[in-house]
Amino acid sequence: MTFLLDVKGLNVRFRTEFGLVHAVNEVSFSVSKGETLAVVGESGSGKSVTALALMRLLDRTALIDGEASFEGVNLFTMSEKEMQKIRGARIGMIFQDPMTALNPVFTVGDQIAEVVLIHRDCTKQEAKTRAIEMMGLVGIPDSRRRVDQYPHEFSGGMRQRAMIAMAIANSPSLLIADEPTTALDVTVQAQVMEVIRSVQESIGLTVMLITHDLGLVAGFADRIQVMYAGQLVETAERDRIFYETRNPYTRALLDSIPSQLGVPGTELKTIGGNPPSLLSPPPGCLFQPRCVHATEDCRMTRPELKSVGQNHLSRCLRSSDLGVLR
Amino acid sequence: MTDLVDVNSREGLGAESLSFGRLALRRFVRHRPAIVSLFLLILMVLAFFFAGRLSNFAFDAVDVTKRLENPSREHPFGTDEIGRDLFVRTMLGGQYSVRVALQVSLLATAIGTILGAIAGYFGRWVDTAISQMINLILIVPALIVLAVFAQRFGGSPVGLALVLSGLLWTRIARVVRGVVMQYKEQEFVLAAKAVGAKPGRIVARHILPNVVGSVLVEITLLLGTAIVLESTLSFLGLGVQPPIPTLGNLIQQSKGAIDDAPLRVLLPGFFVVFFVLFINFLGDGLRDALDPRSKRQ
Amino acid sequence: MLTYVIRRVLSTIPLLIGAMYLVHVGVSATSDPLASLRLCLPRCQEGYDRVVEIYELDRSIWVRPFAWFGDAIRGDFGKSEALGEPVGNVLLERGLNTAMMAIPAFLISALLAVLLSVYSARRQYSKTDYVLTGFSFLGLALPTFFVGLVLQVFWGVWFPQWTGMKPFYTGSMRTGSVLELLQSITLPVLTLVIVSVAAESRFGRANMLEIISSDYVRTARAKGLSESRVIWKHALRNAMIPLVTLWALDFAALLSGSVITETIFSWPGLGPAFVIALTKPDLDLVMGITILAAVIAIVFNLIADLLYGWLDPRIRFD
Amino acid sequence: MSEPILRIENLVTKYPIRAGLLRRTVGHVHALNNVSIDLMPKETLGVVGESGCGKTTLGRSILRLVEPDSGRVMYGGSDVLTANSSGLRGLRKDLQIVFQDPYASLNPRLPINEIVGEPLAVHGVTKAERRARVGEILREVGLLPEHGNRYPHEFSGGQRQRIGIARALILNPSVLILDEPVSALDVSIQAQILNLLRRIQLEKQISMIFIAHDLSVVRHVSDRVAVMYLGRVVEIGDRTSLYENPKHPYTASLLSAVPLADPVTERSRKRIVLQGDVPSPAHPPSGCEFRTRCPIAQERCVTERPAMQSMEGVSVACHFPLGRDESLVSRLNR
Amino acid sequence: GGSDDETGSGSSGEGCGGSGTLVWAHEQEPGDLHLDDPENGLTITAWIRTGMWEGLFGVSSKTEFYPRLLAGEPEVVTADDGSVTVNYTLREGLKWSDGDDLTADDVKYTYDMVMAKDAADEYIYLLSDRTGLDTITAFTVTSPTQFSVTWSAFFAGWKALFGEVHPMHVFPADPAEAAAAENDALRTWNQGGTVLPSSGPLVFSEWNKGVSMSLVCNPEYHGSTSPDAVNTGKALVDGVQINFVPDTDAQINALKSGEADIIMTQPQLAFEEFGTNEEFTVASSAGPVYEHWGLNLFNTHLKKPEVREALALAMDKGDVMEGLYTPLFGDSLPAEGLGNVYWMSNQGDYSDATTEAGYGQGDIAAAKAKLESAGYVLGDDGIYAHPTDGVLSLRVGTTGGNKLRELQQQLLQAKFKEAGIDIVIYNQPGGEYWGAQPFNEEALKCANSGGKEGDCNVWDIAQFAWVGGPWPGGQSGVLRTGSGNNIYGFANAEFDAKADECDATIDDAERAACYNELNLYAVTLQKDAQTGLFMLPITQKPSFYAVSATRLASFGVAPDANNAGPLLNVADFKKN
Ligand SMILES: Nc1ncnc2c1ncn2[C@@H]1O[C@H](COP(=O)(O)OP(=O)(O)OP(=O)(O)O)[C@@H](O)[C@H]1O
Ligand SMILES: Nc1ncnc2c1ncn2[C@@H]1O[C@H](COP(=O)(O)OP(=O)(O)OP(=O)(O)O)[C@@H](O)[C@H]1O
């Protein structure tokens, strides 16, 4: 099977005034064409850094190593010029905060048309026409008028739609959506997810959806990948993650959600403590201090990502002896 | 309860507790240009205040038989037109310049902080009144203000400091006003209000300490500006009157000699330029240290 | 937007009047137009009386400004006693000379400031950044008169001594030919540029740094734009917004005469006229120059605001 | 039924919009429009609504951190809104608030002792006593007394929120207003805080107004829930009836938009995606504010603002409320 | 002077110039060519006019009158009624630059215009002042070169009158109209579009405001009779361009960089360098401006004669001269400085009462003794203090910004410190000083009331520069009781009577002796032991030129005692 994106051994470290921050450690994963991969994890678990590393958009303090082959080329070894041809053309990306992600001084139309203009051989007029078309596609009403408006004249949801329009204007094969709805209200979140879904269907997009909201991916993702402290801890088909997780962290995460299906007013299950420091990660399992299943062994031995079923990997020393966690 | 408290696992921090100030200090210490500048500044100021005492000459001891001498062992910086020792005069000049600059920054900071904080915190007509006052000072050309007031009061170092602060407080006031306006909407200020704290307490405990950073940076700029302005005023004949030396009037007095006795101009000039240069580096370091977003490697 | 302009202009009128009043009183209180005449009394009784009459010195200094206002409102700004011409003419002639120097100086330093701040910001904490920072701090530390005199000695005395060539005039405005004008304008413009580019590029660098790390610049990169397009199109336009205010103020200050530079290079602009007016004292000319400077300051502040609004569509004027 | 501990009656809070030559006020953002809510002793009242609907303004108006324009906030027989400054200070002992942003709500320059002890200092408690009480309260919120010497930046978001809660609790208030206390936190941390709040409520018998935009969280902690839209309460009632059988189409669509962490349910759900954005509160629509996005709006909704009406233990402001066991989907399919 | 032969030879019509334009960099620019500002009267406007309009008498570098337009010394006749008539004869062949003859009628015209009724109110101050002219009872023109003037009583300053003669032929005949026309013409140096004709070596050419003014040589010039002129008496340069360079250091740079040929700025350090540099020539001389300290007679300390005398004794003019002036100016100034408030040290009738009294020589011991005799006790800080009047600290003030003067003050300050007198330099720039201090209303009230009213401690000591002239009587008015200029508070009826007598004395030698006696009141306690000695003369201010030796072949300028600027002696300039 060939993958659209195949990441092997990705490490990202940041040089900071306090020392090296190990933001992403030995992350390997792959995305097949047409599928929706969700990356979930708590804040600081390295979701965004992974995405930005793939796009090579991290600043100069980041040290990246690993391999990322996308459509058969290694993203990390190509020149900056070649990378520019991929960004916005082959891979589109949308960000968390639609309020700040659009340049306030250019019209929305200009910003969408620009991405068309630089990647395609077309006139300004054609680019603008394309922009209007894309705005229509993502459900911005009255796009002919709104194409000339500035971002501040758009609501948050509309801005995120504009971002999507921009990201897919060149019909990329991969869309990386980094928490596209976190800043939005539920009703608008529903709208935006709807847009992504329909766009995905209409142009056959592969989507890598980054989020911390497990609820959001329940109805959306094909495959889910859980990150913790810069590591991939579990990856599997969606339902397996929800119903047959083999990883204590995933389990704890699922349990801590006050669900509408749960009993209100009861004590929630929590994950005690805080994620570990990424500056000097302790030996052993990184989740061990917070894990209810931890043993002495977990403190000393760093677990590997192991296959625990079909297309199901989990990083836990006790994966096999704990079985499916409920 | 099951909550597990583990403070020591927080990112990047050991058991040692660091206040915001200490953290900033740590960042500052890593700013090499700023630290070097601070060190040199201290050396310079020490020299200004003590080196003059090593000399056998008084700053105003005239000896017309020793006019315009070149640097020698006896007179390390040479002598001036009426035979006064330039080393002592330069050191004392530095002392007066630094004093003027310090007084200016102290006074301007006090006025600017108080008025800026009042304007920013109370808003409405108080703000309008103070802002208009600031605008008033800003639209009148600085030189008029300086010329008018320096003529009358600028002859003594203290008078000059008063005049300069009267002009320069606006900058601080604007900065403070901006920061206060930004902070007074902050939730921690609302929190203080919510527990019934009075405005005085809120401003003094919650707002002003947060203004310190920006003001500190402004003060360094102010110090530099004051020293440069002092010398510019001397150029126009409005500065401190003789025989009291300041770096400014020392340069002014010898600027004509730049062609044939460049050292005479360059020595006091050196002190002005490097003092301001170091002050600026210091300010830069402070700004970086106090900026939470700073990303220095 | 028109209402905004009107509101701004209207709101500055009391300010302007207040400023004029204070300057009038301040200058009256601290200077004595009769100084030299007193020394030649009783021979100069008539001149003395005349000066008393011109400046209404027999009235309290608190009411004197009103007479001046009265005339000023009718467009009569008085006559410059020092320069022997109506104040209006002086302002026009001198103002044009000042502008001749201020405009190129402004344009060059603005351009340089942009280039330097972009360069410095993109290579933050690099050696070049440190060197540029050092130079701009040096620019901030050098008193203008010092820069001016050094340039003058260098190009007027030392360079000709070494090379036998004298490419620039070191004083006086010469307008005989374009070449002469260039030769005489270069050094004063250079002085102004050295002094103002420092502050502008520092400010620009700080802005640029902030913007380079903003979300929308990341978005621009994610679109696959080349680095230069990201910087020169997306970042710069935003970085210019706060710079515009600084520029407007700097330019206003330049236009109201750079006293030091013009004096050193004997440039017949508003700066030296102002010094003459102050030392004379020539109250009407002081007032004229002040009002011009204040109006320029107000106008350029307004222009800055409007430019701000033009550059930043989030700002709306109503 | 007992007397409410806090009665909010017809609360109106407007923010002026200034424009024109003289910066005259040309209009108002009606952040709160005739909001009336009763808070019962020991109950937790959840307030939900989309961004900008006036939740924060409500919380702050109650404490007069913003000045309401009209209405009453009755507490212990007196009106908070007309209290003089010393009276207000007394009332603020009893009414406390926890803020949304755990980063912005703690003064970065002060150690935790000072932050948490400030309410005591303001109310004239001696230093020694303050120390003891702070240590105690820190322990209660799950921190250690020795943490008191540390500074806010040394704490994680969840811990900071605990500190904010400690500050609000130290005066032993009887009403606690929580303005989105968990929305800035990760789920795992959020659960810790929710548990803490639950325990505090049980132990201290405090009445709470819990503001949030996350319906699941509100459901988890609240006894009663108020749903706000554009500065008005559109539906208020006890949790079970409101969640199981929403009457207001807005409540119903809000609930339907919330994703559920259960793929099976998710797959079978019929979701109603509201169209459009929330209108600007400066120019609210005529009649029923929700009509522009309401899937079941009719002529009448344009002209006539629906009044609050009680039905089945719930109050709802809608001309065409959903009936018992009627869902929005079924209404639409009808 | 070598030019005496030229006198009267009337070598008119012969070409002038030929050696290029002389560039003079100067800090001041005139407002116009009026003498309306008394300050201008001393400086740039007067300097420019000196090169263009000659008068009956000129003033030499020795501060003596010499016949300029006159063929020789005129004849003075005294009548029985006390009236005095002077018979003047003009040089032959005098011409205006436009070729018209300059005749006695031009002199009469100048007088009529100044005296015209309307002009008195409106314009007269623009042209000159009327003192001395207003006592003229008759003005008779007897031939184109001869005229006589009668005064009702002798006017001591008669030679100073008609310092300029104006060209009648370009102005209206009616004196009042003429005054109006001149008033306008002087704004632009133009009369109806044509340049005003000159009688001096230069003609106005062009004025580029703010930048420069150009003058060209007068082809009709009749030659200079100045005893200081060394060549033919005709301008050798084609013209003079005055570049207005406000900053003195910029002037020096201009000279060094070849953008100027001559500067006459206030003495700077650089002048010593010029003096030793072969490329430059410097010249200096004692000018007619002299510096002195004026004492406030009602100041707490200064009202004690002993204190004033102690100041006079401690004053060290030699220090100033040798320490400061000699290195800068060489021996061209008298080393002992000035000692008379009526005469300058380079004038023949000068008597130095100060030195005679033992003042001005830095006699520290004597000064201390004087102070102690007045009850002052030396404090620990080395400064005297009076048991009731406090520390002997005196402020000396002047208009700041004059570097030489400031150095002088600092020198003296150091000297006085040795004598236990604390001197605080209290200068204020611009026009501020006079009004704020000596001429402060309260201070004047004190002076005029003999210390009974007003505030007597507004100022202590003022450093002044009086402008002297060949006619010494000018200052007598100032010191008279109640004169508006008498800031010292000096009031002495005996002095006033003596001053009247001096002013009316015709014989030069007698008059000088009389003024020398008046001087004793001002600078010693000899004549008035209580209120005498209220002026401490210091020195004459030097006039100073630096020129580029490489660009000027001959540089014959004697820095003129008239302080008239380089244009007076433009005849002596020759460009390489
Ligand atoms: N430029 C940087 N310099 C230093 N550390 C960084 C940098 N960017 C990210 N990090 C660190 O890397 C870690 C991972 O960050 P990342 O942004 O990928 O988290 P995330 O999973 O996207 O979280 P969130 O849900 O908050 O967006 C964090 O601990 C963060 O502090
Ligand atoms: N200081 C203010 N001036 C003007 N308008 C304001 C101000 N504060 C809030 N508003 C407006 O009032 C309305 C209600 O705001 P509020 O903050 O109460 O909403 P919220 O429900 O808390 O929203 P969020 O979920 O975003 O916190 C919004 O439209 C907001 O824009």
Ligand SMILES: [Mg+2]
């Ligand atoms: Mg992220």
Ligand SMILES: [Mg+2]
């Ligand atoms: Mg809110």
